[in-house]
Amino acid sequence: MKENVYLDYSGTSPMKKEILDEMLPYFTLDYGNPSSIHAFGRTSKKAVDTARDRLAKTLNAGANEIFFTGGGTEADNWAIKGVAYALQNKGKHIITSKIEHHAVLHACEYLEKQGFQVTYLDVDQYGLINLEQLKQSITSDTILITIMYANNEIGTVQSIKEIGQIAKERGVLFHTDGVQAYGNIPIDVQDLGIDLMSISAHKLYGPKGVGALYIRKGTKIDPLIHGGAQEKKRRAGTENVPGIVGFGKAALLAYEGLEEHQLTMIRLRDKMINGIMETIPYVRLNGHPSQRLPGNVNVSIEFIEGESLLLSLDLVGIAASSGSACTSGSLDPSHVLMNIGLTHELAHGSLRLSLGDFNTEEEIDYVLEKLPPIVTRLRAMSPLYEKIKGGIENV
């Protein structure tokens, strides 16, 4: 049996050795506080600055526009609450979508309790927002549009440049949650008209608990965390120097190898999607067929319970995820799958296989060998499937 086929890279990724190697000295040798003026401090400060430069280059941003945080969740919270508080005298209306990550949705819900108004845009069957609906939702009270770059469950990539253009034309700030996109697709914040973007190191083979917020120069934003003068007085707290160094290295590696990464991911992803669609009847591909993350596979397998499927896959050494109840720690099916119009049953039967740099062709073959018999076995327990078995075709 082949073991440890990891297909949950959208959840998190293993750290690459080169990244860990670059971080290690900052735990034990170069451990100075970047705010200290002695040599130890200066060494750490230099390392943080190098990481900042590296991140800035990958985004076509200035180094003074990159602010380190404790992860993607903090960056999302900061962008949304920070802009809301800074601009509340100008307006109190925010626009987002119904399929955002909870870091965005719950920050917006929190602001609603503080007297802000939030419009949650619908998405179509592929998970794309409607640009006309976006335009119509903007009022003189709108201060922020926050729409994710790419969805973490179904992989759909929004039309970011068009959204950036609409925001600019109407004089509204545009924040995007780029956590899933960063490291997987090229991002130029100038070209795309992005004012704020959240990113996170652990999705691109870097350490967990480190992220960053890109803030376009001149953007009005209040701090979320108050204290010392770190990050130009905008994000207090002694810097996580090893983590930041790791993030810098991860960004460098990701963008040096981006073209090859994308081509490999797309090849493996399409092999997986085609293999599943060809061998298993009653399967639906979730997300946009082409406007999707290079490594994202998300399918709904009818007459199957997502959790049983995950457990069966785990028993043969395949680590995947699903948008169904238990895996997300809630009783409701995924809000993303429900909002693209899936029934409860289809949402419960979803399977996300997210690919990364350590996956191989053989691993895809292994999944394609193991998955169909598991599905057949689980479906044999479904009375509904037994009834329907006559005319079989994919939906």
Ligand code: PLP
């Ligand atoms: N936003 C998206 C789209 C994500 O996928 C994630 C992580 O899964 C986050 C935000 C949160 O990032 P972090 O885990 O760094 O807090």
